[in-house]
Amino acid sequence: MHEHVPMSMRAKFLVHWRANVGMLREKKILALSSFIAILPSLVFGLALWYFDPLSQRRSPATPINLTALLALIGGGMAFWLAVQHLFFVYTMNRYYAPFVRREIALLGMPMCPECGHLLANMQVRRCPECATQIQSNNS
Ligand SMILES: [Zn+2]
Numbered sequence: 001m002h003e004h005v006p007m008s009m010r011a012k013f014l015v016h017w018r019a020n021v022g023m024l025r026e027k028k029i030l031a032l033s034s035f036i037a038i039l040p041s042l043v044f045g046l047a048l049w050y051f052d053p054l055s056q057r058r059s060p061a062t063p064i065n066l067t068a069l070l071a072l073i074g075g076g077m078a079f080w081l082a083v084q085h086l087f088f089v090y091t092m093n094r095y096y097a098p099f100v101r102r103e104i105a106l107l108g109m110p111m112c113p114e115c116g117h118l119l120a121n122m123q124v125r126r127c128p129e130c131a132t133q134i135q136s137n138n139s
Helices: 009-025 027-051 066-106
Strands: none
Touching: 009 027, 009 066, 027 066
16 A cells, blocks of 8 residues: 555554455455456466366376476466466555545545545545545545
8 A cells, every 4th residue: 555644553454444344345346356356366277277287198208307397387386476466466456445545534534545645635526646536525
């Protein structure tokens, strides 16, 4: 998260708890973000299943080059972890962070739900930073 709001551990926990509950209520966002978050693993899993690099069927006579095999497995895992991490971070910023910012705003620290820009108050119509329309608390 990009926010640098001074908060106690307890307040932070509460904010994330409420953000989680808020996100669980939004089934569409939850389903979409979960899907995007695990997409790399799905793709890698499918690729493994389809190409089956450990299969003995293709060339049973050729001895396995252990170094090449380990490099392939290690490189593949590192690549998968890197891509999976990027997708996860993107999902958190794109879908989860707005819920967190909304809860922080509700605690009395007005903040744009989209970019985290601190606002003078929640009566501001548009975020001066990203021009997102701001919903006031009592709507
Ligand atoms: Zn903004």
